[in-house]
Amino acid sequence: MPRYFFHTHIGDDVILDPDGRELDDADAAWEATRTLALQLLQGADADPDLIRAVLYVTDDSQDVVLEFPLSEALIADPPDRSGNGTLH
Template sequence: MPRYFFHTHIGEDVIVDPEGRELDDPDAAYEAAKVLALQLLQGADADPELLKAVLFVSDDAQELVMEFPLTESLAAELVSEPETDNETRH
């Protein structure tokens, strides 16, 4: 199973993830990045710099898999599931 590392970049500062996580694939890494981003933002309180932070996700070979801005997790949370009944709502 591949291992993914979630390094947090906040301006010039980098918080390195030395252990990473074993996940099935890049899609699972995306979901893990989304959860981690939400957790970081919830603990942000009065640190507006976290709104500019980006998770750089790399694999075992240190190849960049994705860049995930923390604010992207907020947009993902705003998208709601579509209504399943045929009733019109106003």
């Protein structure tokens, strides 16, 4: 099962995910990323700068497979994966 790493970029700051998470495939990584984005934005002490943050999801080879702006998680219906927040 592939492992995906969820790195948070807020401006010039980067919070690395050293452990990652095993998921079935890139589609499962997309769903996990959207859930993580919502959790970050809904946190009681959420930083207002988080709305401009981007989650970069990498695979075991450290190749970026997904760029997900946290603001995209607030869209009621997830966008078609052919635009932002799509798999690479």
